[in-house]
Amino acid sequence: MIAIIDYDAGNIKSVEKALLLLGEEPVVTGDEDTILAADKVILPGVGAFGDAMETIRRYGLESVIHQVVDKGTPFMGICLGLQLLFERSDESPGVEGLGILKGEILRIPDRPGWKIPHMGWNSLHLENEGRLFRGIPENAYVYFVHSYYLRAASEQIVRASTEYCAHIHASVEKDNVFACQFHPEKSGDVGLRILKNFVEL
Numbered sequence: 001m002i003a004i005i006d007y008d009a010g011n012i013k014s015v016e017k018a019l020l021l022l023g024e025e026p027v028v029t030g031d032e033d034t035i036l037a038a039d040k041v042i043l044p045g046v047g048a049f050g051d052a053m054e055t056i057r058r059y060g061l062e063s064v065i066h067q068v069v070d071k072g073t074p075f076m077g078i079c080l081g082l083q084l085l086f087e088r089s090d091e092s093p094g095v096e097g098l099g100i101l102k103g104e105i106l107r108i109p110d111r112p113g114w115k116i117p118h119m120g121w122n123s124l125h126l127e128n129e130g131r132l133f134r135g136i137p138e139n140a141y142v143y144f145v146h147s148y149y150l151r152a153a154s155e156q157i158v159r160a161s162t163e164y165c166a167h168i169h170a171s172v173e174k175d176n177v178f179a180c181q182f183h184p185e186k187s188g189d190v191g192l193r194i195l196k197n198f199v200e201l
Contacts, residue, residue, distance in 0.1 A: 001025075001026075001027060001040075002019060002025075002026040002038060002039065002042065002199065003026070003029055003034055003035045003037075003038035003041045004019075004026050004028045004029070004042045004044060005035060005041065005042065005044075005065070006029055006030045007030060007045075007056050007059055007061055009044065009045035009052055009055075009081075010046035011044045011045060011078070011079065011080075011183070011185075014183075014185045014186060015042060015044045015185045016028055018191070018192060018195055019199070021192065022192060022196055026042075032061075032064045035061075035064050036064065036067060036068060036071075038068075038073065039073070039074075040073065040075075040076070040201070041065075041068050041073055041076070042077075042081070042198075043075070043081035043084065043085075044077075044078045044079065044080075044185075045077075045078065045079055045080030045084065046079055046145070048091060049080070049089040049091040049092040049095060049097070049148070050089075050091065050092030050095040051092075052084055053084060053092070053095050053096070056098075062098065065100070066100070069100055069177055072175075072176050074201045075176060076178045076198050077177075077178070077180070078179070078180055078184065078185070079145070079146060079180070079181060079182070082150060082180060083148060083181075084098050085098050085100045085101045085177065085179055086098075086099070086100075086103045086104060086150065087104060088104050088105065089104070089148060090106050090107045091107070091147075091148050100177060101172065101179075102153035103150055103151055103152035103153045103154075104151055104153075105148045105149065106148060106149055106150075106151055106166070107147065107148055108147055108148065108164065108165050109165050109166055110165075111165045114165050116147050116165075117147040118144050118145070118146055118147070118149075118165070119144065121143055122144055122162045122182075123139040123140065123162065124136075124138075124139065124140055124160040124161070124170055124171070124182075125138070125139070125160065125161050125162065126138050127159060127160065128157075128158060128159050128173075129159075130159025130160060130171060130173050130178075131173060131201065132159065132171060132173065132180070132197050132198055133159060133171075133194065134197050135193055135197070136193060136194065140190045141187075141190065142182040142183070142184065142187040142190055142191060142194075143182055143183050143186045143187045143191070144170075144181065146181060150168065150170075150172070150181060151169060157173060157174045158171070158172055159171045159172060159173045160180075162182075170182055178198060180194070
């Protein structure tokens with residue numbers, strides 16, 4: 001069973017629909033026991049870092065997420081869900097993230113002629129043989145919507161990167177934790193393959 005964590009963030013429905021397309025039967029839930037019983041867990045999200053962390057804490061989900069990760073269940077963060085896995089974000093100074101992975105979330109720098117938020121298709125440079133990217137070619141295009149980006153503390157966890165006003169760590173993997181800044185559920189066949197790779201772990 002795949003659990004999609006429901007914490008009132010945007011984008012949960014589109015992740016659910018993509019998994020249904022793959023023939024899965026995901027459960028959208030904020031229930032601790034259901035999340036802990038799942039074979040795979042996904043933390044999606046669109047919204048503000050500080051608001052999301054406040055909601056996660058209010059719903060008692062922070063400890064649940066840590067328990068899922070600690071017991072080795074495959075866990076995937078998408079977009080804001082990636083950012084929340086890290087320690088801090090420029091978007092919400094003073095707010096601590098989940099701190100499961102080391103790194104910080106920075107604002108995409110302003111550059112003449114470039115629009116923020118970064119919204120659209122960008123190609124991926126694949127590195128370090130990420131398990132999510134089995135069967136995905138170098139320079140495959142995926143869909144991004146974000147104003148903040150990850151700078152991981154260690155390049156060793158980075159599995160894909162892209163360029164947009166900065167060198168953006170677009171996907172990371174460490175042990176049973178996976179995350180994508182882009183939206184696989186909105187990235188056509190490439191994105192569905194990435195989700196399928198996660199489902200089949």
